[in-house]
Amino acid sequence: MFDPTLYPTLQDAVHLYIIQPSQHTDPKEVQGYLSLLSEQERERHQRYKFDKHKHQFVLTRALIRRTLSSYMDLSPKDWRFDQNEYGRPEIAESLGLPPLRFNVSHTDGYIVCALTKELDIGVDVEGTLRVKEPMSIADRFFSPHEIQCLHDLPEEQRRHRFFQYWTLGEAYIKAKGMGLALPLAQFTFHLSTPPITISFGPEIDDNPSDWQFEQLAISDAHLLAIALKRGGRKNLPIIYHTTFP
Structure with a gap:
């Protein structure tokens, strides 16, 4: 092995x-x-x-x-x-x-x-069909910018964007090692043009340029996100394995 x-x-x-x-x-x-x-x-x-x-x-x-x-x-x-x-x-x-x-x-x-x-690394995978009312969750927990972006989208696109934000947020929180002690509303992901970037509210002492984010749809109904604190280094490639080691 x-x-x-x-x-x-x-x-x-x-x-x-x-x-x-x-x-x-x-x-x-x-x-x-x-x-x-x-x-x-x-x-x-x-x-x-x-x-x-x-x-x-x-x-x-x-x-x-x-x-x-x-x-x-x-x-x-x-x-x-x-x-x-x-x-x-x-x-x-x-x-x-x-x-x-x-x-x-x-x-x-x-x-x-x-x-x-x-x-520091965090990963999150979610089934994108499991939440009945994603907008009600977003309105309670996401940052104001993310909420506005969701409401600006056509209704049929909101579920996918919700899970983009959700998985990225979970991955970042896990990479920080703080769990839900770090509220989702205190940071914002920007997805309009690649690469994925993050910005922080005044409550968080962090540097957006230290972070690399990756996202992958691993099935029609599953979305995965990775958060990596790579500091001043260039973005690292992701090597995928689909068999049990």
């Missing part, structure tokens, strides 16, 4: 793994993934009421562990994780490994995991 040639590539690229749970249902395969989980993860797995959610949880945790073990010479079973004060998982410092950053997201139908060498 470990490939010593992979880790150096993270210096100049983001690796993104995109998995469909429906393609990983063989009982022996799933049992093998379950065996990789820690005791605490297995306890969490048992607390899920529905089989679909249990399956998604096992694949998500196994994807993280197997992905990391592709870049570092450590067994998938041996990874340990800490959480920051807002609950974002990080590789435990006690492992004493070189810098490696990851972020994971899942929705009905997809699990994604993004990996970099040492840069």
Whole structure:
């Protein structure tokens, strides 16, 4: 599983793994993934009421562990994780490994995991059909500029634009490692012309030029966004993987 040639590539690229749970249902395969989980993860797995959610949880945790073990010479079973004060998982410092950053997201139908060498990264994937009234959510939580842009669009275009804003916002918040402690209304995405850019309200001390944003429709009903704090570097390419590592 470990490939010593992979880790150096993270210096100049983001690796993104995109998995469909429906393609990983063989009982022996799933049992093998379950065996990789820690005791605490297995306890969490048992607390899920529905089989679909249990399956998604096992694949998500196994994807993280197997992905990391592709870049570092450590067994998938041996990874340990800490959480920051807002609950974002990080590789435990006690492992004493070189810098490696990851972020994971899942929705009905997809699990994604993004990996970099040492840069702050966030990823979000959403099913674009799951929200009945997207404008009511936007009016409550988005920035004034984003709300106005949504209302200026024809009604048939609003749902897609809503999820563009939503996934980008979630990815940025996750890259910052602050969760919902960072309200969506305090920053604004600008999508009229590429590349995607961000601006900040006075509450946020951040530099828009430090950030790279990418967005991808991975199906007709799923949208994915990546936020990467690459500082003064040029934009990094995204390398996509669609098989379990």
